[in-house]
Amino acid sequence: MRSEDLLRFSGRAILSYRFRTVLMLTAMAIGVASVVVLISLGESARRYVADQFSSLGTNLLIVLPGRSETVGGPPPLLGATPRDLTLDDAIALSRAGGVARVSPIVVGSAPVSRRQLEREVMVIGATAELAPMRNLKVSQGGFLPAGDPERGGNICVLGSKLKMELFGNENPLGQWVRIGDRRFRVIGILAAMGMAMGDDIDETVTIPVATAQSLFNTASLFRILIEATDGNAIAKAKETIRATITQRHEGEDDISVISQDAILATFNRIFRALTAAVGGIAAISLLVAGIMIMNVMLIAVSNRRSEVGLLKALGAPRRQILRIFLAESALLSLSGAFLGLLAAMAGLQLLNTLWPEFSIRPVPWAAALAAAMALATGLLFGVLPARAAARLPPAEALARR
Secondary structure: OOHHHHHHHHHHHHHHOHHHHHHHHHHHHHHHHHHHHHHHHHHHHHHHHHHHHHHOOOOEEEEEEOOEOOOOOOOOOEOOOOOOOOHHHHHHHOOOOOEEEEEEEEEEEEEEEEOOEEEEEEEEEEOOOHHHHOOOOEEEEOOOOOOOOOOOOOEEEEOHHHHHHHHOOOOOOOOEEEEOOEEEEEEEEEOOOOEEOOEEHHHEEEEEHHHHHHHOOOOOOOEEEEEEOOHHHHHHHHHHHHHHHHHHOOOOOOEEEEEHHHHHHHHHHHHHHHHHHHHHHHHHHHHHHHHHHHHHHHHHHHHOHHHHHHHHHOOOOHHHHHHHHHHHHHHHHHHHHHHHHHHHHHHHHHHHHHOHHHOOOOOHHHHHHHHHHHHHHHHHHHHHHHHHHHOOOHHHHHOOO
16 A cells, blocks of 8 residues: 555544544644643743843842851841941942942832822932943933932932823923932933833832932942953952952951852753743643543444454555554644644734733744654554554454454
């Protein structure tokens, strides 16, 4: 029997039992769609986190108060801090080797009001260097002016959403808002950025770091952001940062220096492990579909005994019968895989419509892997029914016993 005759014969046999065929195709399609969708979700989540980190800037180092050590309790597991980070520490770090920019950060929450309008928002105390380090764009006016970080001023830069809530379509530049119990003049409006690592930049207000310390009555810093001169200087910058702070803190190594690349690498490992786990769980559904194909094909062998007996009586060898039933399994698997891929694309499109900011994209290798697994599963579980059909004696098969 030629290949085209084999395919035609197998196709007619599949179409002769439509209800059985629909059940097997549905099972295989669900398995393939599950693998593609879950792997695509995992990879899209990993890309989303990577994009979030890239939006923060490049070659960044984060200096936190407290040693990176296991001390028990909830994360982050940082040790006791003998000294807080101060503006003097940040100024000293700006002179360290391998450091291009430094921005000390103070973070707090305070009510921001104008006339009868008021919002409780996150207030960020920073310097002019924060804008290029965090890729902040200004749509109106300007950002905080450069100068001595120890000299504050009652000026502020509003996020785009906060500006709309307080001023609407009115020009806010040069006007005054109240933050806490102080009045601030608006000098700039940030361009819309949306969420960045869990913070909505559009609903924040940025003021000089020294003014933020006075507003929140604190001399300590939340953290210090540092940009290395280039990627090759990150290791050197970490060493000089630690050495500088240790010298200033009377020999105490009481800070944690975290690189952006290290955090991203950790997230990548976590998401790849999760993607492999959910992909493996989804692959189990393909095994279930393969078992279903085997069971239904075994029933089909008993229902088609006379057909098998006639073929063998006409001289068809055992390997020919084996090829016929394996071809049916392969056709069922590939057809189910095709339907599953269509269902996966439709599902991903629906998810993109519901959550457009997440940008879920299909993973090409996941589709190829799912289709290959579907074919392999169908052939693997189709061997037993095919062998059972090939072993039927012609006379016994024709006797329908």
